[in-house]
Amino acid sequence: MTDCPLCRDDGGLLLWRGEGWRVVRALGAEVAAAPAWYRVIAAAHVAEWSDLPPAGQARAMTLVTAVERALRATLAPTKVNLASLGNVVPHLHWHVIARFDWDSRFPAPVWVPAQRGDDALRLAALRERLPACDAAVVQALDALSITPVQENPR
16 A cells, blocks of 8 residues: 555664564654654554454564563663554554653653653663664564565575
8 A cells, every 4th residue: 555654664763574564663753752662563554453363463462572572671661552553554553662750751651742851861871772672672573483574585
């Protein structure tokens, strides 16, 4: 579907692509206050969870769980938020977001207005840790029995 942004583009910094799914770290202004924001995205244009067969649902939850565990192990967040909304982009994807009690929206959802100012020093320190977190996410996903898809097989 060419007008769908998640069909057209990766949807963030591509970390891993496996059969039927990809995992990205979200980038841009929408995640500035919560930069440890990852997405597990269906490769096919599927709008609803119930459109997936049971095996696809199980695979999605395996991937979401692996990403969550990697975030918890590397960043020690106060909480990890999981969400699948699809109201703005009706392409099945899960948000996996590391949250901290100091973030400007905590404990409210990341989509609400900030309750206080950003903690610039803590955000900068968190951003410095994201490459290590990305590596942990990739390692966790590679350890699963899901076959990674190579971009340019030779």
